[in-house]
Amino acid sequence: MVDLKTLKQLIKMMVDNDLTELDIQAEGGPIKLRRNSQAAGGVQMIPMAQPAAPATAAAAPGQTAPTASDTDNGDDEGGETIDSPMVGTFYEASSPDAKAFASVGDRVDPDSVVCIVEAMKVFNEIKAETSGTIVKILVENGQAVEFGQPLYVIKPD
Amino acid sequence: MFSRILIANRGEIAVRIIRAAHDLGIEAVAVYSTADKDSKHVKIADQAICIGAAPPAESYLNIARIIAAAEVANVDAIHPGYGFLAENSHFAEVCRSCNIEFIGPSVESMRILGDKVQCKQLAIKNKVPTSPGSKGEIDPENETEAVKIAKEIGYPVIIKAAAGGGGRGMRVAHNDMSLRSGIKAARQEAEAAFGNGTVYLEKFIEHARHVEVQIIGDQHGNVIHLYERDCTM
Numbered sequence: 001m002v003d004l005k006t007l008k009q010l011i012k013m014m015v016d017n018d019l020t021e022l023d024i025q026a027e028g029g030p031i032k033l034r035r036n037s038q039a040a041g042g043v044q045m046i047p048m049a050q051p052a053a054p055a056t057a058a059a060a061p062g063q064t065a066p067t068a069s070d071t072d073n074g075d076d077e078g079g080e081t082i083d084s085p086m087v088g089t090f091y092e093a094s095s096p097d098a099k100a101f102a103s104v105g106d107r108v109d110p111d112s113v114v115c116i117v118e119a120m121k122v123f124n125e126i127k128a129e130t131s132g133t134i135v136k137i138l139v140e141n142g143q144a145v146e147f148g149q150p151l152y153v154i155k156p157d
Numbered sequence: 158m159f160s161r162i163l164i165a166n167r168g169e170i171a172v173r174i175i176r177a178a179h180d181l182g183i184e185a186v187a188v189y190s191t192a193d194k195d196s197k198h199v200k201i202a203d204q205a206i207c208i209g210a211a212p213p214a215e216s217y218l219n220i221a222r223i224i225a226a227a228e229v230a231n232v233d234a235i236h237p238g239y240g241f242l243a244e245n246s247h248f249a250e251v252c253r254s255c256n257i258e259f260i261g262p263s264v265e266s267m268r269i270l271g272d273k274v275q276c277k278q279l280a281i282k283n284k285v286p287t288s289p290g291s292k293g294e295i296d297p298e299n300e301t302e303a304v305k306i307a308k309e310i311g312y313p314v315i316i317k318a319a320a321g322g323g324g325r326g327m328r329v330a331h332n333d334m335s336l337r338s339g340i341k342a343a344r345q346e347a348e349a350a351f352g353n354g355t356v357y358l359e360k361f362i363e364h365a366r367h368v369e370v371q372i373i374g375d376q377h378g379n380v381i382h383l384y385e386r387d388c389t390m
Contacts, residue, residue: 087208087225119225120255144229146207147222148191 079135081150082128088119090151092141102152106134114152117145132156159183159233162260164198165223166238171198174236186230188223190216204230217241220248227257234258244271244322274319274357290359294319295340303340303358304333310360316340318347319355326350329361365389 006026014022014035022033084090092100092115102114108128116123136153139145161184164171175185175198187202192211199205206226209216216222218241227235235252237243237259246267252259261267269275274294280287291306295316307314307330316339318326326347328339340356348354367388374380 087206087222087229089229120221120228146226146229147209148207 079153079155080130080132081138082114082126082130082152082154084117084145084147084149084151085126086117086119086124087146088117088124088144090139090141090143090145091116091118091123092137094123102128102134102137104134104137108132108134108154126151128154130154130156159258161186161203161230161232162234162236163188163223163227163230163232164202164236164238165217166236166241166243167193167196167198167217170238170240172201174238175201178236186226186232188216188226206230213241220245220251224251224255224257227252228255232257234260236260246271272319273317273321274355277357288360288362290314291357294355294357297340297344297354300337300340304336306358307333307336310358313361313363314358315361316343316356316358318343318351318353319357320351320353321347322351326356 010022010024010031010033013019014033020035022031024031092102094101094116101116102108102112108114109131110127110129112128113125114128114134115126117126118124132154134152135155138150138152145151158181162178163186164174164178165188166174167187167189171187175187178185184203185201187198187205188208189196189199189205190209190211190213191207193199194207206229208222208226209219220242223235223242235257237245237248242248243261244267246264249259249261249267250264253264262270269279277287277290278293289310291303291310295303295306313329313331314336316328316330316336321327326343328335328343330336330339343356344354347356367390369386369388371383371386372380373383
């Protein structure tokens with residue numbers, strides 16, 4: 001098993017670099033650390049007993065696509081959700097310095113553009129498809145999203 | 158060796174590929190339609206991305222969505238499995254142009270072998286015995302020519318779609334009249350099923366046995382055969 005001091009250093013490294021996955025081969029066996037970057041920084045460790053191997057580290061960047069279980073971020077307060085119609089990378093605005101298309105509290109119509117989902121260098125404008133007020137934004141700028149993934153909680157008119 | 162691959166398929170073949178990837182220490186990314194979210198291949202993959210609704214055209218046959226998933230998952234390569242896009246040379250081309258390796262043959266090989274006329278011409282060029290038939294595609298405007306070729310081959314003949322598969326776009330003809338109507342019917346079916354109405358003629362072999370020898374090769378010049386397989390129905 002890896003010692004506590006090293007473990008704390010690894011966790012700090014994950015948080016500092018916004019990593020969601022860290023797999024290492026330590027002397028005592030492989031260690032897997034998983035962190036949900038949307039939650040309040042909790043890190044889960046999954047120890048596994050396997051033969052020793054030299055220490056190598058493979059870190060996954062913080063923008064890996066969430067699996068199906070991560071999409072249960074919930075529509076709360078009886079609202080509906082605006083879901084992604086495609087796979088790609090979510091952007092809240094048309095460019096890094098531009099104002100976000102949709103912020104909490106904004107009212108939208110079916111044809112209002114709420115965000116951009118980029119795939120294969122094509123920037124697709126995503127429409128609200130419904131009328132209402134944005135209650136919550138469920139994804140972060142630059143995050144990978146899958147088909148059907150809820151992006152916004154919206155309170156219909 | 159790849160570190161992460163995406164499997165553009167579902168069901169048992171996706172499961173087998175994921176298992177093989179894991180045996181090799183490769184991470185496996187699964188894609189699924191909304192209908193397959195509880196499937197086994199989704200459960201055993203390291204990562205799973207929903208790419209669309211149930212119809213294959215919106216999911217497993219949708220090149221843009223599969224490539225988008227491959228990009229967000231940052232994979233090195235895509236394994237197409239069998240069926241779906243596995244024999245689609247355009248898909249292989251798109252993958253490689255997006256810097257994602259396609260685990261399969263070269264685009265050129267897929268293009269030639271996916272077209273029965275070109276494939277047969279390649280065989281003849283390499284002195285591989287073929288059944289008697291037309292040298293190339295049948296000119297749809299020239300029925301007289303088709304009849305002449307059929308007589309040279311000798312009835313019965315079979316009209317086959319160049320882009321065909323699964324037994325579709327084929328008609329057997331025993332005489333000139335059924336040849337003419339058969340060519341029309343085969344062309345129509347081929348156009349509808351494969352988007353390509355090109356047909357050619359071959360001698361029809363009755364009570365045939367369909368035996369395949371499967372061959373696999375890699376980029377380093379290694380080629381092996383996987384013995385024979387009786388596909389006679």
